[in-house]
Amino acid sequence: MISLTNSAKPAFQSRIGRCAIPDDAPTMRTIFRLFQEHPASVGESYLQHMLSSFSFGASMLFASMAALVHGMLPFLFVATGSNTISRLHERMVTHRNRVASRHR
Template structure:
């Protein structure tokens, strides 16, 4: 039961529990910051004009790069492309 709650998903994405916590927390704090900027922008439109969309684009690029690198490493490992 504890493994299903805490370990299965991180393992599915190729991370330890600690690595997953660090990455997910980073995304979460970035989203909170972007969200607060959007709320301030809603009140004062001259402020934080692009912060929300920039945050979304930056996090998306980071996630796409991370998944691509892990996918490539997994494929390379499975096909015997690594030489030690």
């Protein structure tokens, strides 16, 4: 359980006022590790992983909108959703294989 008393650690002054630091608050090192661990596991920096994820997300967002329109007007975007899924899967698998070959 998080303790918010001032007895364990001294409070610090912020613009808002005094704030107690919980005893089990993650250290900055832990926070940085959490942000870098997964991107490193797939052979990317944090920024590279963020840009790649944004690219995937934007493609999925476009495909989902096309699928919604296709649901109402079935003659539009006939293959957009499935083509996007195939393309993203290939990008991900190709990248995963490239990273795996570097770590051998």
